[in-house]
Amino acid sequence: MAFAVTSSSALHSSSLSSSIEQTKAAAQFGSFQPLDRPNLRSTAVNFSLRRCSVKPLNAEPKRNDSIVPSAATLFAPAEAVEKVEVEDYETLSEELENASPLQIMDKALEKFGNDIAIAFSGAEDVALIEYAHLTGRPFRVFSLDTGRLNPETYKLFDEVEKRYNIRIEYTFPDATEVQDLVRSKGLFSFYEDGHQECCRVRKVRPLRKALKGLRAWITGQRKDQSPGTRSEIPVVQVDPVFEGMDGGVGSLVKWNPVANVKGNDVWTFLRTMNVPVNSLHAKGYVSIGCEPCTRAVLPGQHEREGRWWWEDAKAKECGLHKGNVKEENLNGHGNSTLHANGTAAAHADIFDARSVVNLSRVGIENLLRLGERKEAWVVVLYAPWCRFCQGMEGSYLELAEKLSAGSGVKVAKFRADGEEKAFAQRELQLGSFPTLLFFPKHSTRPIKYPSEKRDVESLLAFVNALQ
Numbered sequence: 001m002a003f004a005v006t007s008s009s010a011l012h013s014s015s016l017s018s019s020i021e022q023t024k025a026a027a028q029f030g031s032f033q034p035l036d037r038p039n040l041r042s043t044a045v046n047f048s049l050r051r052c053s054v055k056p057l058n059a060e061p062k063r064n065d066s067i068v069p070s071a072a073t074l075f076a077p078a079e080a081v082e083k084v085e086v087e088d089y090e091t092l093s094e095e096l097e098n099a100s101p102l103q104i105m106d107k108a109l110e111k112f113g114n115d116i117a118i119a120f121s122g123a124e125d126v127a128l129i130e131y132a133h134l135t136g137r138p139f140r141v142f143s144l145d146t147g148r149l150n151p152e153t154y155k156l157f158d159e160v161e162k163r164y165n166i167r168i169e170y171t172f173p174d175a176t177e178v179q180d181l182v183r184s185k186g187l188f189s190f191y192e193d194g195h196q197e198c199c200r201v202r203k204v205r206p207l208r209k210a211l212k213g214l215r216a217w218i219t220g221q222r223k224d225q226s227p228g229t230r231s232e233i234p235v236v237q238v239d240p241v242f243e244g245m246d247g248g249v250g251s252l253v254k255w256n257p258v259a260n261v262k263g264n265d266v267w268t269f270l271r272t273m274n275v276p277v278n279s280l281h282a283k284g285y286v287s288i289g290c291e292p293c294t295r296a297v298l299p300g301q302h303e304r305e306g307r308w309w310w311e312d313a314k315a316k317e318c319g320l321h322k323g324n325v326k327e328e329n330l331n332g333h334g335n336s337t338l339h340a341n342g343t344a345a346a347h348a349d350i351f352d353a354r355s356v357v358n359l360s361r362v363g364i365e366n367l368l369r370l371g372e373r374k375e376a377w378v379v380v381l382y383a384p385w386c387r388f389c390q391g392m393e394g395s396y397l398e399l400a401e402k403l404s405a406g407s408g409v410k411v412a413k414f415r416a417d418g419e420e421k422a423f424a425q426r427e428l429q430l431g432s433f434p435t436l437l438f439f440p441k442h443s444t445r446p447i448k449y450p451s452e453k454r455d456v457e458s459l460l461a462f463v464n465a466l467q
Contacts (some may be wrong), residue, residue, distance in 0.1 A: 057213070084119055089253060093234040097260070104235050105131040108218055109139055112253070115215035115245070117142045119207075120168065122153035123278055123288040125220030126160060127266050130275050131257060132218075133164055142169035142210055146202040147178065148290040152279045159276040171210045173202045188292060195293060195308050202290070208242055215244045216253040219433060222266070223259055225287070237258045274356040282334055298452055309452070311432055347384040349415075350393050355400035357412035361423070364414045368427065377410045377439040378403070378463055379446070381424055383417035386433040395456040402460060438466050 096104050108116060109132065117140035118128045132139040143157065161168055181189075181201050190198045211217060217239075223231050236255050244252035258266060263286075270277055280288055284296030287307050297306040359367070361380065367377060380396055382389040400411035416424035416431070424430035428437060428449045436449035436459070449462050 010092055037230050089236050089238050090234075096235045099235070101127075101257040101261060102134055103129050104255065105218070106135040106137065108216065108236070108255040108257070109135055109137040112216045114138070114140065116217060116253075116255075117169065117210075117214055118139070118218045119143070119220070120157075120160070121220070121288065122149065122156050123220075124266055124270065124286075124313045126156070126277060127258065127270055128220050128273055129160060129164060129166075130220055130270075130273055139166075140169065141166055142171060144206050144210075145170045145172050146290050148202070148292060150278075150280060150288070150291045150294070153288065156276060156278045163276055163413065171206045171209070173206050177201045177205070190293065190308075191310060194311060211239075211242045211244060212247075213250055214252065215246070217253060218255045218257065220258060221256045222261055222263065224262055233259050278340070299455075301388070301391070301454070305452070309432070350384050350390060351382065351396055351413040353381060353397050353400055355411060356397065357405040358409060359412045359414045361420060364428070368444065371442075371444050373441050374437065375408050375410050376441050376463075376467060377412055379412045379414055379437045379439065381414055381416040381428055381430050381433065381435040381437065383433045383436060385414065385417075385452075388432075389434045392434055392454045395454055395459060398456045399459045399463070402456070403463065409467065436462075438463060440466060 019068055096107065099107075105128070118125075119134060120126065120129065120141050120143045122143065129139075129141060132141075141160075151163075160166075178201060181198065185193075185197075216294040221233050223233060233256050235257065236253065238250050239252040239254040242252050243249070269275075278285070278288055280294075280296075284298070284308060285294060286297055288294055289307055293304050293308055295309065357363075364379065367379070378399075380389075380392075384390075396411075403409045403411055414420075414424070414428075416428065416430055416435070421430070424435075428446070429435065434454075437451065439446045447466060449459075451458060451462070
């Protein structure tokens, strides 16, 4: 694992003339001014001047020489100690909920100093490095080099190092583990049995080693990034999965300064500050990872649809942020979303219209068995919680309206998650949601729509080509 200390060249200067609390009203991307040497002691939370304790770590007692001995201690001397406060990060997150990314970044660097580092993937999270630079504080940056990144990503790494006069701390997977995986399963096994195993070897385990040298890390997660996994991330939290240098549950703090920022606002910031970006973005790539598992997205598609596109859309995480994935995503049911208190919230059904037939399990089994049909059918396999399905709803309902007037094609839907998922994968070619099938008049085998284009013109062209 390559690891070198990285720090910005910016030095501390004078103190801010006002508290950061007075700038909360300006917590928006219009406020890009660098923070001169801020003294950001929060008035709402009493922060220790020493290394912040992360629950449940124990700190060693420290002598407080300012305490005057009482009469009792003259006869029974005892060392006076200062009580070390354990930080309540849930409360701190609430206090910073409306703070700007710059304020949050400055608070993170102030509290953890050289024990915190920015996780940089070579995509739009370069914004984090710019924010850190603007604070004027020293900062560290690390990145996971999986060995399968795009050439454009490596070029961006070099540009970032030169612009900010830093050295990125590259972390690499274990060579023996990679060798064993490739020799036993080949170079592209993730296309057949999922990306988790490869990500575990090339990303998760190297990350775990890197975080063992830190007490906190900074990520570019946003609430609007991934359906079902990132919608509730806080701006700061005790990391639910990984451990820091002191070991044990709760020994690592995770900061997400842009959690509440929309993707287009991040790009406004990058353009305004003339920050170098990955050239793949100009080619339609939004979320960028390893080369075999990343592709450009089409207009109207969600940014995470360009990652692991052959898998279920709901839980697209490589394992670096596994704590985001709720239990129902892990067990494959996916019929509901859990609230913080553990109760389930039902999702409203979609594709509801008089022109769309709602097929039951029996109904679609009958459709499969028919060799001769009076009419052709087009059926969408969907899950109401899937954001990609939700995004396709308008164009599919418009398709249904266009085909309803004597076209000879019936439009239907079949909910294929939960208990029906295994059946849909086995009998209906379900790979990920949504899947579109065309049932011709004179064939029992349905034809799967091969394209990612989901505008009504593309869908209509597919249907017309097969009638």
